[in-house]
Amino acid sequence: MHPNPVFHTESPDRNLAWACERGFGILAVSAPDAAPMLAHVPFLLDDAGTSAHLHLVRSNPIARALQGGPLPARIAVSGPDAYVSPDWYGVPDQVPTWNYIAVHLTGRLQLLPDADLRELIDAQSAHFEDRLLPKMPWTTDKMTEGVMERMMRQIVPARLDVEAVDGTWKMNQNKADDVRLRAADGVDAFGIGTDTRLLAALMRGAGTPEKDGT
Secondary structure, three states, X not given: OOOOHHHOOOOHHHHHHHHHHHOXXXXXXXXXXXXXXXXXXXXXXXXXXXXXXXXXXXXXXXXXXXXXXXXXXXXXXXXXXXXXXXXXHOOOOOOOEEEEEEEEEEXXXXXXXXXXXXXXXXXXXXXXHHHHOOOOOOOHHHOOOOHHHHHHOOEEEEEEEEEEEEEEEEOOOOOOHHHXXXXXXXXXXXXXXXXXXHHHHHHHHOOOOOOOOO
């Protein structure tokens, strides 16, 4: 998270909505006397934003560590990001920066009973398949009998009980409106891919604080 508070003005609801929309992040867990453990995971937030359901490969070090009980954990959800050239500001004495969105869900991670796994997989697939309509949604009942059960034995369900939500929306809000908009035009013109176009649009809609910063 960027320390400048001007980049932390989005509401918890918007941060949660962004995390829910992305549905994918980096799960970080620290165990005693070990380096931080990371896993890239899809997840499903409940409507209240108080829990994120996910699954892990059974042999994942995080899954093994959780066998001893719940652990503090965080899911970092990244949004669009892009390099910003000082030349795009149109004013002197500027330096390069990187604009981005990052939302952190922090809490305690625990394993769930294996009996909860099928319901979790069905809920996750239904959530993401719904975005592909009018494609006929994929469901687990399309699997050959016995195959799904064998595959599920390789993964375990887990839940992050969300205790804190924080988000950095670094959109050059610390610049004057005309400067920020020129930077957005630069990101839009020179960025690669759809994410940079989204970032440019968000930069154009960002507010301007009273105090300038780095």
